[in-house]
Every structure is written in structure tokens, then in C-alpha cells.
Amino acid sequence: MKVWAVANQKGGVGKTTTTVTLGGLLSGPEQRVLLVDVDPHGSLTAYFGHDPETATRGVYELFSQCAEGATPDPTALIRESRFPGLDLLTASTALATLDRQLGTRSGMGLVLRQALEKVEGQYDYVLLDCPPMLGVLMVNALAACDELLIPVQTEFLALKGLERMINTLKMVQKSRKAELKYRIIPTLFDRRTRAAHEALAELRRLYGDDVWPGVIPVDTKFRDASSAGQPLCFMIPDARGVLAYSDLLEAIGGRLSEP
Amino acid sequence: MKVWAVANQKGGVGKTTTTVTLGGLLSGPEQRVLLVDVDPHGSLTAYFGHDPETATRGVYELFSQCAEGATPDPTALIRESRFPGLDLLTASTALATLDRQLGTRSGMGLVLRQALEKVEGQYDYVLLDCPPMLGVLMVNALAACDELLIPVQTEFLALKGLERMINTLKMVQKSRKAELKYRIIPTLFDRRTRAAHEALAELRRLYGDDVWPGVIPVDTKFRDASSAGQPLCFMIPDARGVLAYSDLLEAIGGRLSEP
Numbered sequence: 001m002k003v004w005a006v007a008n009q010k011g012g013v014g015k016t017t018t019t020v021t022l023g024g025l026l027s028g029p030e031q032r033v034l035l036v037d038v039d040p041h042g043s044l045t046a047y048f049g050h051d052p053e054t055a056t057r058g059v060y061e062l063f064s065q066c067a068e069g070a071t072p073d074p075t076a077l078i079r080e081s082r083f084p085g086l087d088l089l090t091a092s093t094a095l096a097t098l099d100r101q102l103g104t105r106s107g108m109g110l111v112l113r114q115a116l117e118k119v120e121g122q123y124d125y126v127l128l129d130c131p132p133m134l135g136v137l138m139v140n141a142l143a144a145c146d147e148l149l150i151p152v153q154t155e156f157l158a159l160k161g162l163e164r165m166i167n168t169l170k171m172v173q174k175s176r177k178a179e180l181k182y183r184i185i186p187t188l189f190d191r192r193t194r195a196a197h198e199a200l201a202e203l204r205r206l207y208g209d210d211v212w213p214g215v216i217p218v219d220t221k222f223r224d225a226s227s228a229g230q231p232l233c234f235m236i237p238d239a240r241g242v243l244a245y246s247d248l249l250e251a252i253g254g255r256l257s258e259p
Numbered sequence: 260m261k262v263w264a265v266a267n268q269k270g271g272v273g274k275t276t277t278t279v280t281l282g283g284l285l286s287g288p289e290q291r292v293l294l295v296d297v298d299p300h301g302s303l304t305a306y307f308g309h310d311p312e313t314a315t316r317g318v319y320e321l322f323s324q325c326a327e328g329a330t331p332d333p334t335a336l337i338r339e340s341r342f343p344g345l346d347l348l349t350a351s352t353a354l355a356t357l358d359r360q361l362g363t364r365s366g367m368g369l370v371l372r373q374a375l376e377k378v379e380g381q382y383d384y385v386l387l388d389c390p391p392m393l394g395v396l397m398v399n400a401l402a403a404c405d406e407l408l409i410p411v412q413t414e415f416l417a418l419k420g421l422e423r424m425i426n427t428l429k430m431v432q433k434s435r436k437a438e439l440k441y442r443i444i445p446t447l448f449d450r451r452t453r454a455a456h457e458a459l460a461e462l463r464r465l466y467g468d469d470v471w472p473g474v475i476p477v478d479t480k481f482r483d484a485s486s487a488g489q490p491l492c493f494m495i496p497d498a499r500g501v502l503a504y505s506d507l508l509e510a511i512g513g514r515l516s517e518p
């Protein structure tokens with residue numbers, strides 16, 4: 001079971017879009033994928049038609065199980081989506097109160113990791129969609145994943161924020177046993193603007209091999225897919241954005257599900 | 260002194276771009292504006308050339324003053340920008356630890372409001388750039404402001420998240436004396452895509468007069484402005500995006516500074 005986290009403290013860089021699209025490409029009758037929404041805002045949860053305001057079975061319950069002394073177990077909390085082989089662990093707005101509730105209480109950084117150990121073998125891939133903020137939820141996701149995907153918008157402000165994300169990783173790295181591999185994914189690349197080409201060149205200069213050699217282009221069909229509540233690869237399999245994410249999957253060792 | 264907060268829990272909708280552009284349009288030799296970066300990620304701080312990793316004088320210090328029992332006073336923390344009449348109160352990454360540190364300690368929701376009372380009369384406008392997450396920082400900004408601007412991307416996922424933002428307001432409203440007026444600002448409007456027109460129509464149907472009648476169009480020059488570290492109105496005064504923000508200012512009662 002491969003566990004990938006999709007994270008960046010900068011907002012609106014394509015974290016949810018990356019999680020949904022990769023989940024769509026990986027899942028099928030022979031290959032099972034679990035998408036976990038670790039963001040209190042619940043974009044992924046809403047994408048699949050659930051309401052984070054009222055959701056009562058999801059990631060938050062893992063933390064309440066742990067606070068009561070039990071080992072967190074997601075089995076009864078997981079929901080099926082309408083797509084074969086694609087399951088969900090949803091978010092709720094209550095997750096936004098976790099940092100305040102847990103305060104400086106120790107040991108709450110491994111809740112997600114312990115929970116995913118319970119479903120080892122039931123899924124081929126688990127994808128974690130992270131919130132745009134460093135807190136207990138992001139720390140949980142970074143402790144639970146084998147590899148980290150960092151979507152970065154190809155523009156100046158986003159590059160500035162990336163340094164901070166990498167510094168955060170170095171901080172978390174100290175508390176992990178295995179090395180946390182990460183890969184930077186240039187997203188929302190608009191080939192018509194000079195600023196995008198300059199930002200991309202700068203990104204490759206600063207981070208070299210840590211950056212995936214391809215780019216995810218701007219593709220307005222992602223917006224249509226989100227209003228339809230389905231991964232774009234199920235709607236328009238040869239859309240520009242889908243083909244780019246398929247190339248990414250090959251580069252990071254993901255096996256595309258047989259269509 | 261008018262205090263406006265720019266907030267939305269959804270990431271990447273143009274909060275920082277709105278704060279910077281309105282700040283540029285309002286500020287000048289005769290009209291003084293304070294921009295406050297309330298986001299631990301520090302996009303606004305980085306935009307003006309400061310580093311949120313190392314910044315030691317800013318919003319975080321207001322909270323430490325308050326935790327030590329003093330009344331928070333921003334006077335010594337405010338920095339001048341290189342633009343006349345435009346000052347900054349910067350963010351630092353340490354702000355991300357506030358929720359955990361403060362835990363359920365009461366009374367920390369009014370720090371920003373008390374601090375801004377200390378500079379009453381020194382500024383004509385104060386703009387608060389909020390983080391994409393509900394926590395003690397957002398609560399502080401909502402308690403400190405007279406009016407709230409909510410940038411909303413004109414697409415499906417962002418509309419779903421808006422409901423949650425409005426519910427949050429209703430929650431915070433209970434603890435405020437004066438009514439919190441808000442206005443929804445359609446941003447990143449791409450007139451070439453059907454999804455944008457549909458989302459805009461749906462936004463107006465759901466929220467009626469709470470939505471500003473105009474739109475902020477997609478304008479790639481905002482990206483060039485952010486790499487140049489200056490508000491777009493100082494670089495290209497008649498750019499599409501700048502003209503749209505000037506229209507917005509007129510609608511919300513802002514006085515454009517004499518160029």
C-alpha cells in the first residue's frame with residue numbers, strides 16, 4: 001500500500017484537483033484507492049457530494065477515538081464513492097477546532113498513521129489531501145505518508161511560499177524514521193504568459209531534480225469536472241490536464257488502472 | 260478609520276491580491292493605509308520583500324504582548340513600505356503555532372481589535388489579509404473589522420465553500436456588538452469559459468444583493484506585479500484588473516487616492 005500526501009501551505013495551487021485526478025486515474029475494479037480529506041474546509045468531501053458541515057463519519061472521529069484512549073480505526077468511517085475501487089474518508093468543519101482542543105498535548109501527531117495501518121492491504125494507494133496551513137492535521141499527514149507531492153503554481157508568490165514548505169519538511173523529517181521523499185509538481189502552468197515561463201525556469205534552477213520534469217497545464221475542463229462531481233479522467237479521458245497527470249503518475253511509479 | 264477584512268476559508272481565491280491592489284489604490288500622500296498580514300504563510304509580507312520565516316516585528320508580537328498581560332500596541336511593530344502612505348504589519352510563520360499555544364484560553368479573540376484601537380486616527384483605512392483557515396487569527400480579524408470582503412472564485416468548488424464561510428460569520432456575529440456587514444466579490448472571472456458564467460449566475464441567484472454587481476476578471480498582469488513586489492496599480496494603472504478593483508472601491512465607499 002502506497003501512501004501519498006498532497007500538501008502545500010499556499011492556497012489554491014491544485015492540491016484537491018491533484019488528489020481527485022490521480023485518484024481517478026489509479027482506481028478501478030482491480031486497483032483500490034482511498035482518498036482522505038484532511039482539510040477542514042472539505043473541498044474533496046464536497047467534490048464527491050458530501051457536506052463537511054454535517055459529516056459525522058470521517059477523519060475527525062479518528063482523533064476523538066484516539067483522545068478516548070482507543071487505537072484509531074477507520075474501517076467503519078470509510079465511505080464508498082460512486083466510482084468502482086474509489087473510497088473516501090471525509091472531512092468535517094469540526095477538524096478546524098483540533099489545534100485548539102489538542103493544544104500542546106503530545107502524541108496526537110500519529111493518529112492518521114496508526115489509522116492507515118489498520119487498512120494496510122485493503123488499498124493499493126492512499127492519497128491525503130492536505131489543508132493550506134501548518135498545524136496538527138498537516139503534521140499527521142506528513143507522518144503518515146511514504147511520499148509527498150507538492151503542487152506549486154508557476155508564479156512568483158507561490159515560489160516564495162515553497163521555501164517555507166521545504167523548511168517545514170526538514171522540521172518534520174527529524175521525527176520520522178524513514179526519509180520523507182518529496183516531489184515538486186508545477187501546476188496551473190499558463191504557457192501564454194512570460195511570468196509562468198520565468199517562474200518555471202526559476203523553480204527548476206532552485207530545486208533541480210526535486211521538480212518533476214513535466215508541467216500540469218491550465219485546463220478549464222477541471223472546473224467543469226468539479227461541478228459534475230467526478231474526476232476529469234472519467235469525463236474527458238484525453239483532456240490536456242488528464243494526459244499531464246497520467247505522465248506524472250508514470251514518473252512517480254503509479255500504475256494506471258486498466259480503463 | 261475604516262477597517263476591512265479580506266477573508267475566505269477557500270485557498271487561492273485572490274485574498275492577498277485584493278488586499279494589495281485595494282491598498283495601492285487607496286494609499287498616497289494624503290491618505291494613509293495600513294495593510295495587516297494575518298496569514299502565517301505570509302504572502303502579503305513576502306510580496307513587499309520581507310521574510311515571514313525571520314520577521315520578528317509583526318502581528319505575532321501583538322499576541323505575545325497580550326499573553327504577558329500588556330495591552331497590545333502595534334506602534335513599534337509597524338513598518339513603512341516603499342510606497343508613500345502605505346504601511347505594513349507583517350506576519351511570521353510563528354503565527355501557525357498560536358492555535359496550539361492558546362488552546363482553549365479565553366480572551367484572545369480581541370487582540371487585533373485592541374491593537375488597532377491604539378492607531379485609531381493615524382490611518383484612513385486598515386486592510387486585513389486573512390489565512391485560508393478558521394482559527395484564532397480569522398476570529399481576531401472578524402472581531403476587528405467594520406466590514407468584510409469575501410473574494411470568491413467564480414467556479415463550483417468555491418461556491419460550495421462559500422456556504423461554510425457565511426455560516427462561520429453567523430457564528431462570530433453573536434459575539435460582536437455591531438453588525439458585521441459583508442460583501443461577496445466574484446474574482447478570477449474567466450469570461451471565455453461556460454463554467455465561469457454559470458457559477459456567477461448561481462452566485463447571484465444564491466446571494467443576491469450581498470454580491471457586488473461587478474467582477475474581477477482574470478488578468479495575468481497580477482502575476483507580473485507580484486514578481487515586481489508592487490501593487491499592479493503602480494505598474495499599469497489602466498490594467499483590466501486595476502480598473503475592476505477601482506469600480507469595486509467606488510461601490511464599497513472607498514476614496515481613491517489622488518494619483
Ligand SMILES: Nc1ncnc2c1ncn2[C@@H]1O[C@H](COP(=O)(O)OP(=O)(O)OP(=O)(O)O)[C@@H](O)[C@H]1O
Pocket residue numbers: 010011012013014015016017018039043130131132187188189216217218219220221222223226241268269270271391412414416417
Ligand atoms: N490545471 C488546472 N487548470 C485549471 N484550473 C485548475 C487546475 N488545477 C486546479 N484548478 C482550479 O483551481 C482552483 C484551485 O484548485 P484546488 O481547489 O485544487 O486547489 P487547492 O490547493 O486544493 O486549494 P486549497 O488551498 O483551498 O485547498 C479550483 O477552482 C480548480 O478547479
Ligand SMILES: Nc1ncnc2c1ncn2[C@@H]1O[C@H](COP(=O)(O)OP(=O)(O)OP(=O)(O)O)[C@@H](O)[C@H]1O
Pocket residue numbers: 009010011012132153155157158269270271272273274275276277298302389390391446447448475476477478479480481482485500
Ligand atoms: N484577477 C486575477 N487574475 C489573475 N490572477 C490572479 C487574480 N487574482 C489573483 N491571481 C493570482 O492567483 C493566485 C492566488 O491569488 P492570492 O494569493 O491573492 O489568493 P489568496 O486567496 O490570497 O491565497 P491564500 O489562500 O494562499 O492566501 C496568485 O498567483 C495571484 O497572482
Ligand SMILES: [Mg+2]
Pocket residue numbers: 015016017039043044129130
Ligand atoms: Mg484543497
Ligand SMILES: [Mg+2]
Pocket residue numbers: 274275276298302303388389
Ligand atoms: Mg493570501
